[in-house]
Amino acid sequence: MLIYDANFKLLGMSEHALNLLGYPSFNAFYSNHSDISELFVDKEDFYIYGKRVSFQEYMLKSKKPLLVLLKNSKNLEIEIKFELNNLFFSDENNGYVIFLNSPSVKSQNTQDDFLPKNTIKRSNLLSVDNIFKKTYDLELQNIKKIKLNDLEESNLINDEWLKNTSNNLSINLCKFINSLKSLISKAYEKEEILYEAIVLGDLNESVKNLSEIKKLAYSYNIKPLTKAIYRLENSQIDEISKNFRQYKDVIEKIDKTITKRNEI
Structure with missing residues (x-):
C-alpha cells in the first residue's frame, strides 16, 4: 500500500x-x-x-x-x-x-x-522507514507506560506452560512444538498486512489474516494468544497499537520458548 x-x-x-x-x-x-x-x-x-x-x-x-x-x-x-x-x-x-x-x-x-526469493522475516513489523513506523513509534511511547499486569498473558508462556499444555491436549511434545512453529510462521508472514488492515478498518482483510491463526490458537487452547486476538479484533482506534503489541508479545514469547527448548 x-x-x-x-x-x-x-x-x-x-x-x-x-x-x-x-x-x-x-x-x-x-x-x-x-x-x-x-x-x-x-x-x-x-x-x-x-x-x-x-x-x-x-x-x-x-x-x-x-x-x-x-x-x-x-x-x-x-x-x-x-x-x-x-x-x-x-x-x-x-x-x-x-x-x-x-x-x-x-x-x-x-x-x-x-516474488522475493528471501522473504523478509516480519518479526520486526515496522523496521521499514515509512509512515507506519512513525505512527507506531509514537503510540509505543504510551504502551511503555502501561502496568506490567496488563501484559501478564505473555508472562504465562514458558517451558512449564509448553509441557503442561502438551500434556493437557494429550499431544506428543515434539509434535506440539512443530504445530506451534507452523502457527508462529503464519503469524510472522501475515503480521504487516494484518496491522495495516486493522489500522485501516478493513474488517474483511483482518478476519482473513487472523482466521487461521485464531483457529490454531483455539484448537490448542493457547489462552494467552486467544485473549490477545480477542482484544485485537475488538480494538478501538486508540487501542490498536497497544493491542497489536500485546499480540506480538505473545507470538514472540512462544517463539522464544520453543527456541530455548530446542537448545536444551
Missing part, C-alpha cells in the same frame, strides 16, 4: 509494496522517484472533463481501480485500488491510501518469479 497526503504527496509505503517494486526501504525508493507514477510504462496523461489530473485524482473521481504496467526489470502489471483514509493524521486533513493488488507478470514467467 501507498500513503499520500491531501495533495497526493507520497508519504510512505508498506513493506509489501517495497518488496513488489524491488526497493529495500522507502528512502531507497524516494531517493530515485518522487512517485510510483514515474514507473508507469504508459506515460499517457489522465483527464477528467478535459482537465489533466494525476492518476490518483483520476481514480478518486472515477471511483475505479486502475491497471498499470510498471517499468521495472520484470515489467509487472499491477492493479491499484484506491481508498480514502485519514487515520494517520493528527490534524483534520485527509490522506489517501492506494493498495497494490493482484500483481501479474506480462512475460511468460510464472507469478512466483517476481
